Amino acid sequence: xxxxxxxxxxxxxxxxxxxxxxxxxxxxxxxxxxxxxxxxxxxxxxxxxxxxxxxxxxxxxxxxxxxxxxxxxxxxxxxxxxxxxxxxxxxxxxxxxxxxxxxxxxxxxxxxxxxxxxxxxxxxxxxxxxxxxxxxxxxxxxxxxxxxxxxxxxxxxxxxxxxxxxxxxxxxxxxxxxxxxxxxxxxxxxxxxxxxxxxxxxxxxxxxxxxxxxxxxxxxxxxxxxxxxxxxxxxxxxxxxxxxxxxxxxxxxxxxxxxxxxxxxxxxxxxxxxxxxxxxxxxxxxxxxxxxxxxxxxxxxxxxxxxxxxxxxxxxxxxxxxxxxxxxxxxxxxxxxxxxxxxxxxxxxxxxxxxxxxxxxxxxxxxxxxxxxxxxxxxxxxxxxxxxxxxxxxxxxxxxxxxx
Amino acid sequence: xxxxxxxxxxxxxxxxxxxxxxxxxxxxxxxxxxxxxxxxxxxxxxxxxxxxxxxxxxxxxxxxxxxxxxxxxxxxxxxxxxxxxxxxxxxxxxxxxxxxxxxxxxxxxxxxxxxxxxxxxxxxxxxxxxxxxxxxxxxxxxxxxxxxxxxxxxxxxxxxxxxxxxxxxxxxxxxxxxxxxxxxxxxxxxxxxxxxxxxxxxxxxxxxxxxxxxxxxxxxxxxxxxxxxxxxxxxxxxxxxxxxxxxxxxxxxxxxxxxxxxxxxxxxxxxxxxxxxxxxxxxxxxxxxxxxxxxxxxxxxxxxxxxxxxxxxxxxxxxxxxxxxxxxxxxxxxxxxx
Numbered sequence: 165x166x167x168x169x170x171x172x173x174x175x176x177x178x179x180x181x182x183x184x185x186x187x188x189x190x191x192x193x194x195x196x197x198x199x200x201x202x203x204x205x206x207x208x209x210x211x212x213x214x215x216x217x218x219x220x221x222x223x224x225x226x227x228x229x230x231x232x233x234x235x236x237x238x239x240x241x242x243x244x245x246x247x248x249x250x251x252x253x254x255x256x257x258x259x260x261x262x263x264x265x266x267x268x269x270x271x272x273x274x275x276x277x278x279x280x281x282x283x284x285x286x287x288x289x290x291x292x293x294x295x296x297x298x299x300x301x302x303x304x305x306x307x308x309x310x311x312x313x314x315x316x317x318x319x320x321x322x323x324x325x326x327x328x329x330x331x332x333x334x335x336x337x338x339x340x341x342x343x344x345x346x347x348x349x350x351x352x353x354x355x356x357x358x359x360x361x362x363x364x365x366x367x368x369x370x371x372x373x374x375x376x377x378x379x380x381x382x383x384x385x386x387x388x389x390x391x392x393x394x395x396x397x398x399x400x401x402x403x404x405x406x407x408x409x410x411x412x413x414x415x416x417x418x419x420x421x422x423x424x425x426x427x428x429x430x431x432x433x434x435x436x437x438x439x440x441x442x443x444x445x446x447x448x449x450x451x452x453x454x455x456x457x458x459x460x461x462x463x464x465x466x467x468x469x470x471x472x473x474x475x476x477x478x479x480x481x482x483x484x485x486x487x488x489x490x491x492x493x494x495x496x497x498x499x500x501x502x503x504x505x506x507x508x509x510x511x512x513x514x515x516x517x518x519x520x521x522x523x524x525x526x527x528x529x530x531x532x533x534x535x536x537x538x539x540x541x542x543x544x545x546x547x548x549x550x551x552x553x554x555x556x557x558x559x560x561x562x563x564x565x566x567x568x
Numbered sequence: 569x570x571x572x573x574x575x576x577x578x579x580x581x582x583x584x585x586x587x588x589x590x591x592x593x594x595x596x597x598x599x600x601x602x603x604x605x606x607x608x609x610x611x612x613x614x615x616x617x618x619x620x621x622x623x624x625x626x627x628x629x630x631x632x633x634x635x636x637x638x639x640x641x642x643x644x645x646x647x648x649x650x651x652x653x654x655x656x657x658x659x660x661x662x663x664x665x666x667x668x669x670x671x672x673x674x675x676x677x678x679x680x681x682x683x684x685x686x687x688x689x690x691x692x693x694x695x696x697x698x699x700x701x702x703x704x705x706x707x708x709x710x711x712x713x714x715x716x717x718x719x720x721x722x723x724x725x726x727x728x729x730x731x732x733x734x735x736x737x738x739x740x741x742x743x744x745x746x747x748x749x750x751x752x753x754x755x756x757x758x759x760x761x762x763x764x765x766x767x768x769x770x771x772x773x774x775x776x777x778x779x780x781x782x783x784x785x786x787x788x789x790x791x792x793x794x795x796x797x798x799x800x801x802x803x804x805x806x807x808x809x810x811x812x813x814x815x816x817x818x819x820x821x822x823x824x825x826x827x828x829x830x831x832x833x834x835x836x837x838x839x840x841x842x843x844x845x846x847x848x849x850x851x852x853x854x855x856x857x858x859x860x861x862x863x864x865x866x867x868x869x870x871x872x873x874x875x876x877x878x879x880x881x882x883x884x885x886x887x888x889x890x891x892x893x894x895x896x897x898x899x900x901x902x903x904x905x906x
Contacts, residue, residue: 207673270707271685282665285747298751302654303686303707308799308897317799321715324656324686324707332704339722343569363668364681421649421694421703427682438700554682555691557703 166342167399168415170566172408173254174506175246178391178493179215182227183249188510191518192538196492198375198387203238205280206359212371214357215389215494217242221277235296237274240306242392242499243354247310250350250394254408260315262402265346267337268307268322269329269353269498274300276356306354318346324498326553327460328419329353330393331501331561335417337397347402352394352502361497362388368427370464376495378461378488379468379534381525386462389494393502395509412509415546416447416562427554428466433474436460439560440478440548447562453546454484454562456517458504460550461488461534462495467552472530485535485542487520501551501559508547508563517542571725574788575781575904577641580873581606581633582777582861589640591877595761595859602754603745603774604761604862609636622679623692626657629778630689630737631696637780638697638733646782647729648702649693650719652712652736653686654865658744660684689737702729710894712736713779713866714797717902720783721795735780736866745774753863753895755833761859764833772832775862779869781876790879793817793903800897803843810848810891813901825885826878827854828871830892832863837896844891868892868900875904 176183179197180190190197197215204214217224224241225233228248233241247266251259278285278301281294299305303322311320319340323332330353337349365371365388372385403410420442422435429435444451459471475483489507496503507518520534545565552558580586583596583604596604606629611620614632623631630651638644655661660683667676682688687705694703702723706715713736720732748754755771764773783792796813798806814820827849831841845854861870868890875888886906893899 273707279665279668283669285750286743288746295750298747302709304654304709304711307708311799319797320708320799321706321711322708324705325690325703326685326687336704336719339726343722343725359668359673360664360681363673363676364664364678364684367676367678367681419702419704421691421700423694423698423700426688426691426695435700553687554685555687555703556694557687557691 167401168413169338169341169397170400170403170410171395171412171414171509172398172403172410173250173396174509175249175253176391176393176503176506177217177242177245178503179217179389180492182245184506191492194519194521194538196375196521198494201357204357204359204362206362208362208366211373212362212366213375213387215387216357217390234293235300236309237277237300237306238356239270239274239276239354240309242356243306243310244313246392247314247350247394250396251314254396262348263318263346264316265319265337265340265349266307266311266316267333267349267351268310269333270303270306270322271324271326271329271355271498272358272360273303274305275358275360279359316350325557326555327497327500328551328553328557328559329498331551331559332419334395334414334505334561335419338414338417341397341399347399349397350394351397353498354392355390355497355499357388357390372463375522376463376491377522378463378490378520379472379527380523381527383463383468385464387494389496391493391496391499391503393499393506395502395505410566412512413564413566414561415564416443418442418446418560420558422556422558424556429470429552431470433470435556435558436471436474436550436552437477439558440474443560443562447564449546451479454548455544456511456547457484457486458508458547458549459486459488460552461490463490468527469529471550472527472532476532483532485517487518487535489518491521504549505561508549511547512544512563512565515542515544516540569721569725571785573721573724573792574784574786575790575792575876576731576784576786576788577637578781578873578876579633579636579640580777580779580870581609581629582870583607583775584860593860598758598760601745602759603740606776624657624659624683626659626737626739627683627689627692631692633778634693634733634735634780637782641782643731643782645697645699646731646733648723648732649690649699650704650716650732650734651690652706652716652866654709654712654738656686657683657688658739658741662741662743709865710898711797713869714795714900717795724783724785730785732783733780734783736869737778738776738864738866740774740776740864764859765831765856767833768835770835772834772863775864775867777861777870779873790876791905793905796901798899801899806840806844806899807847810844810901817903819887821848824849824852824887824889826888827852828875828888828890829854829856830858830867830871831856832858840893865894872902879904
């Protein structure tokens with residue numbers, strides 16, 4: 165019998181707060197973090213909204229207690245801040261105390277800093293401290309700096325499956341635990357805003373010039389965001405042995421590929437349907453046991469139709485309350501699934517459903533509408549969290565209330 | 569892990585004539601730079617002309633190696649597609665960076681951005697073979713291919729797959745070659761691959777390749793017994809890890825018939841190989857491989873391919889151990905048997 169996998173700690177930073185408590189407060193106050201960038205040099209800085217973390221890279225270095233920030237990218241610093249909070253919240257003073265895994269997720273590594281000096285690097289006439297940033301473009305760079313800062317070393321790796329990256333990091337860590345390779349895995353993702361990704365999504369005509377409106381008839385694309393989030397996963401036996409506080413159980417998961425189109429989901433949501441259905445089956449729960457779905461809900465034309473159809477197929481006429489929290493944080497790509505995993509755990513722990521901001525009109529293709537109000541004292545036992553990405557990479561996770 | 573895992577088939581695009589399947593090691597001769605380019609196959613017959621035009625080099629190499637591997641394995645649709653890549657499609661990443669500058673962020677073509685995404689090769693393989701099941705991409709320097717394999721082993725052990733397509737791919741570009749030369753990745757003087765291990769200088773020769781395997785619980789000639797990764801070890805930790813790894817698989821160093829090492833000729837890091845070899849394998853036949861494929865994040869995939877070729881050709885080889893590291897940080901052992 166495979167070990168159950170528990171969440172015993174979590175830490176995060178996003179556009180709506182630099183720790184879990186601040187994030188929860190913003191969610192409850194319905195305060196969005198969307199705005200305009202102060203830190204990315206781009207011609208789009210006054211036209212395309214983003215969910216930016218409200219600190220300069222220098223301030224982040226200070227918050228992360230990095231004394232010599234040379235070579236530490238914004239991606240790394242966001243990650244360090246979040247992982248330290250996660251370890252602390254799990255009551256882990258020394259992460260090197262037992263063999264653990266660090267499974268990180270990243271879509272463009274240290275591009276946020278590399279892109280500023282890239283053409284200097286290419287210029288043989290130029291020398292200087294920017295050369296410290298040559299090797300930080302690799303996605304491995306941020307992960308290894310986090311591993312070195314925390315002392316985690318048994319398994320150290322990075323996953324990149326576009327917008328589902330950190331869902332796959334959580335799954336992989338959980339599977340390493342189930343197979344007995346480690347008893348503890350720290351899993352999540354980190355993402356900094358870059359000119360590269362802003363222009364990438366903009367060239368795909370996927371970015372809304374207004375604040376994003378998931379599951380709305382008038383939605384017109386996503387807003388990018390940045391942040392980092394990590395969850396401490398532990399085997400049931402380790403959690404019990406050390407008397408850890410269990411926040412929730414990661415009870416089910418599924419990774420599928422839609423094999424439909426490089427950048428678009430199938431109109432009927434085949435991949436999303438399969439991912440949710442199989443994750444739920446693995447968790448041993450049925451559709452009636454799900455009280456909340458934290459949808460991927462990017463507010464792109466395609467995603468929301470496809471994901472909405474999948475919800476209707478899976479749940480029939482009784483779709484549970486669902487919302488996209490991306491109008492709070494923006495779409496944080498590799499960090500998105502981990503940020504939303506924490507929101508799912510908070511939903512269970514606080515017995516609350518978070519609202520889908522900026523909604524005004526039901527989509528014509530769907531019979532369902534997202535939850536637009538904050539609902540307190542709601543009996544949330546099981547939450548599905550969805551993350552769907554380019555390349556057809558779909559992932560669903562099921563979080564369940566821990567009953568002693 | 570309990571499940572017995574075999575290598576059902578493989579395919580390699582490398583600086584060698586590897587794609588046809590026969591393995592006749594032949595170090596190439598370099599004319600100008602310490603950089604080995606892969607011998608690209610004829611992509612017709614693998615990729616439709618329309619798609620071929622749009623796809624960049626890494627995507628073509630990755631997809632074609634994967635498709636050939638499936639053909640060699642007599643398989644249409646695997647139960648999972650898992651890859652490792654240190655750099656993904658470098659050419660696309662570079663092109664999009666240049667486009668942003670050249671066109672001042674206006675009217676950009678999205679294709680290089682889409683193709684620069686690290687999971688784009690996985691998505692293409694899934695799309696072309698209509699494989700809707702598990703799909704994952706690891707992007708961690710010298711642990712990229714290794715975790716793709718480990719993920720495959722986990723799936724097979726969980727009983728969630730019978731055939732897993734796992735591969736590693738990376739490309740080198742002129743621009744990236746220059747970038748890494750600024751921090752000492754490559755030898756400064758032109759060094760021929762045949763002289764890689766005797767030049768006695770820092771740095772290595774850059775390489776590239778795309779190598780895929782079908783890992784299967786259905787018996788085949790070569791068995792993948794296990795895999796062990798060690799992150800930034802000291803020489804002593806490395807030795808302990810090797811001992812523990814061999815003991816876990818109930819073999820001793822003397823049982824190893826062939827040791828394949830990832831020496832790269834880099835005087836900064838080759839001591840790991842020399843020390844391990846002299847301590848545990850003084851009498852064991854050993855062969856390096858990076859004079860054949862060059863140094864790159866997922867070069868260990870080429871080593872695994874080479875091990876399979878050797879074992880298929882020489883029945884006397886019962887156990888083969890591969891030891892590779894990438895610039896002293898990510899170390900890995902692979903153990904093969906029959």
